Amino acid sequence: MEVKIGVQNAPREIVIESSQTADEVQSAVAKALEGSEKIFALSDEHGRRIIVPAERLAYVEIGESAARKVGFGTA
Incomplete structure (x- = not known):
């Protein structure tokens, strides 16, 4: 899932x-x-850790967990 x-x-x-x-x-x-x-710490899909001091957080946007589509089709 995408996290901003x-x-x-x-x-x-x-x-x-x-x-x-x-x-x-x-x-x-x-x-x-x-x-x-x-x-505030999270791990990405590759095992890397992202660490942000808690007092510096402005916002966290949590995206939907959906499978990625591959290719150019619309189906």
């Missing part, structure tokens, strides 16, 4: 494809914002 992370004072957002579920991402965001975690 907005970071304060950064001109671009971070966009990753994560294998985590929407509920797992939402739980990580909630923990970071409530103060129980100092960082």
